[in-house]
Amino acid sequence: MQLIRELYMYRTMTVSLVKKDLKGRYKGSVLGFLWTFINPLLQLGVYTLVFQVILKNPMPNYYMHLFVALVPWIFFSSALTTGSKAVLGQANMVKKIYFPREVLPLSYTLSSFVNMALSFIVIFAVYFISPMELKSAPLLMLPVIMIIQLFLVAGVTLITSSLTVYLRDLEHIMSVLNMALMYVSPVVYPVSYIPEKYMSLYLINPMSPVIIAYRDILYCGTFPEFKIVFLAFAESMIIFFAGLLIFGKLKKHFAEEL
Amino acid sequence: MAVIEVRDVKKSFKVYFDKGQTIKEKLLFSNRRRYEERVILDGISFDIEKGEAVGLVGHNGCGKSTLLKLLTKIIYPDSGNIKITGRISSLLELGAGFHPDMTGRENIYTNASIFGLTRKEIESRIDDIIEFSELEEFIDNPVRTYSSGMYTRLAFSVAINVDADILLVDEILAVGDAAFQAKCFEKMLDIKSKGTTIVIVSHSLSQVEQICGRTVWIDKGKIRMDGSPNEVHPKYLEYMGLKRRNTKTAPKSQEVKEENQEKEFFAEITKAEIIGEDGTASCKYRTGEKVTLKIYYKADPSKLDGVLIGLAFYRSDNLNCYGTNTVRERIDYINLKEQGEITCEIDKLNFVKGSYRLDIAIRSKDMFAYDYKAKAVEFTVYSTIDEVGVAKLDHKWTFD
Structure with a gap:
């Protein structure tokens, strides 16, 4: 409760850190903020070239199949890679000034979230100009899934950013874990490739139900199953609160460890 | 009402000789991770009342900065507790979160938000902040184009305009040029008069004296x-x-009782007198009399590397009426002879009637007092007219 009140008091700080991060990211480059759109577009171009033209994947519009999973995946992996440095990278601030430390991982998560949301605009734009059609009713579920994933990523960032302060190795372990997790989530292949008997195990990976839901909405044009949404919600909440707990325990000695 | 309550606070740091931060080092070389438990604070308790201004003094490494960090909740005590009521602003780190590519104005928003201000609160203060920083012309330029003086001026302006209930300051009045420093100083007094509680860590005792009514050593x-x-x-x-002399002369292994040692001789004020118009040091002067202050000293020039002379006039009720020193007056550091005499002519001794005393100090470049003669001269001032106040302003009346 105390934490919520304090975070509310420091809301302007969170917002201004998010803005600073978004603005700072492409500062100095000629195209500036446009890169937020160009980047995913170029990626989409590469995937089309590789999987559609060169590998001749039989799945219809495989590049879109991949892309709608890849965008949320990039958001998630930011928590494991750069997000783990959310506290470490601000050592100067943490050592010299008081503010609720949670602001750092949370604002980092929010700025990645905004980036993902902007990438979704690219997806819609592609749908608009290409012959593919997207059913609009399931899109109502999109914000719900996005919020669920936001809590998941926030939880993971809270954990990685606080642990990295004490164990600098984690940075490197995370990049390996990042790759491994990507292949046990249905990012590059459809979930139907997974044998039924391993399915329940497979769904323990919190990103699996999230990506399944995204693909149902943005690629298949169907409502995600209730079971999948509930699973995504439950797993995200567990990780989010575990994250708050771990971070809360570890934050007291940040200033001394940094 | 006590706004800061510190109860039996202890804090020690582990000082590692060779600290591993990777898994390999943590697992394999656990025996290598020898450390020394260094006690920084060993049971500190005090209360600070609302509106009080307190100076924390002590030599380097005595724990005063650690205490200040504990008060800001940057670090937490090992045992004991600290209770603080009200919003804290700290001038420990100036310009936290400044981004070089963003404009001064944008950075004000970021920086102030780190102090916990909301957008609305920042908007209501931003004009004051910009005005105080004297950077109106440059406020929409990126801060990477600022000089370092401009940068700290901006940062200081934000920090001091937070309007906190408690202000924690760590050696900051060394910001910008002399004019800006004076302005900061006035602002501190202004903040104090508004009832803000102030805690200052400083090596400059004169700063502490001017702002604080209480010193914790x-x-x-x-x-x-x-x-x-x-x-x-x-x-x-x-x-x-004593400490300084010990570190200079005595080898560390020898434990010598401090009290029994004689002071090492650097310089000493042997005598001081104020001579009035009648040519005698009568210790009674008329308001506006032309007087001459004479300071006689002995010194060991081989140990000295330029000194400054400081004067401080106090009224009998301890009011500091006038203080100055040679450095403030842009006079070069003085090289003392073995024995000599310093003269200071005061054209008009413009105190109103009352009893006064004069403290005189000979200080090194880093403000260490080689000799500090309190009450070097005690004198009374009389006047033929019954003025009130502290000093007489020369004036003329004209009636039309």
């Missing part, structure tokens, strides 16, 4: 003395003098 993690600056500072200076 911390030594070896404990409170050594707690009282008014008048009581604490002379004792502190004396102790520092």
Whole structure:
């Protein structure tokens, strides 16, 4: 409760850190903020070239199949890679000034979230100009899934950013874990490739139900199953609160460890 | 009402000789991770009342900055507790979160938000902040184009305009040029008069004296003395003098009782007198009389590397009426001879009637007092007219 009140008091700080991060990211480059759109577009171009033209994947519009999973995946992996440095990278601030430390991982998560949301605009734009059609009713579920994933990523960032302060190795372990997790989530292949008997195990990976839901909405044009949404919600909440707990325990000695 | 309550706070740091931060090092070389538990604060307790201004003094490494960090909740005590009521602003780190590519104005928003201000609160203060920083022309330029002086001026302006209930300051009045420093100083007094509680860590005792009504002297993690600056500072200076001499002359292994040692001789004021118009040091002067201050000294020039002379006039009720020193007056550091005489002519001794005393100090470049003669001269001033106040302003009346 105390934490919520304090975070509310420091809301302007969170917002201004998010803005600073978004603005700072492409500062100095000629195209500036446009890169937020160009980047995913170029990626989409590469995937089309590789999987559609060169590998001749039989799945219809495989590049879109991949892309709608890849965008949320990039958001998630930011928590494991750069997000783990959310506290470490601000050592100067943490050592010299008081503010609720949670602001750092949370604002980092929010700025990645905004980036993902902007990438979704690219997806819609592609749908608009290409012959593919997207059913609009399931899109109502999109914000719900996005919020669920936001809590998941926030939880993971809270954990990685606080642990990295004490164990600098984690940075490197995370990049390996990042790759491994990507292949046990249905990012590059459809979930139907997974044998039924391993399915329940497979769904323990919190990103699996999230990506399944995204693909149902943005690629298949169907409502995600209730079971999948509930699973995504439950797993995200567990990780989010575990994250708050771990971070809360570890934050007291940040200033001394940094 | 006490706004800061500190109860038996202890804090120690583990100082590692060779600290591993990777898994390999943590697992394999656990025996290599030898450390020394260094006690920084060893049971500190005090209360600070609302509106009080307190100076924390002590030599380097005595724990005063750690204490300040504990008060800001940057670090937490090992045992004991600290209770604080109200919003804290700290001038520990200036310009936290500044981004070089963003404009001064944008950075004000970021920086102020780190102090916990909401957008609305920042908007209501931003004009004051910009005005105080004197950067109106440059406020929409990126801060990477600022000079370092401009940068700190902006940062300081934000920090001091937070309007906190409690202001924590760590050696900051060394910001910008002399004019800006004076402005900061005035602002501090202004903040104090508004009832803000202020805690200052400083090596400059004169700063503490001017702002604070109370000094807490911390030594070896404990409170050594707690009282008014008048009581604490002379004792502190004396102790520092002994300490300094010990580190200079005595080898570390020898434990010598401090009290039994004689003071090492650097310089001494042997006599001081104020000579009035009648050519005698009568100690009674008329308001506006032309007087001459003579200071006689002995010194060891081989140990000295330029000194400054400081004067401080006090009224009998301890009001500091006038203070100055040779450095403030842009006079070069003085090279003393073995024995000599310093003369200071005062064209008009413009105090109103009352009893006064003069303190004189000979100080090194880093403000260490080689000799501090309190009450070097005590004198009374009389006047033929019954003025009131402190000083007489030369004036003429004209009636039309």
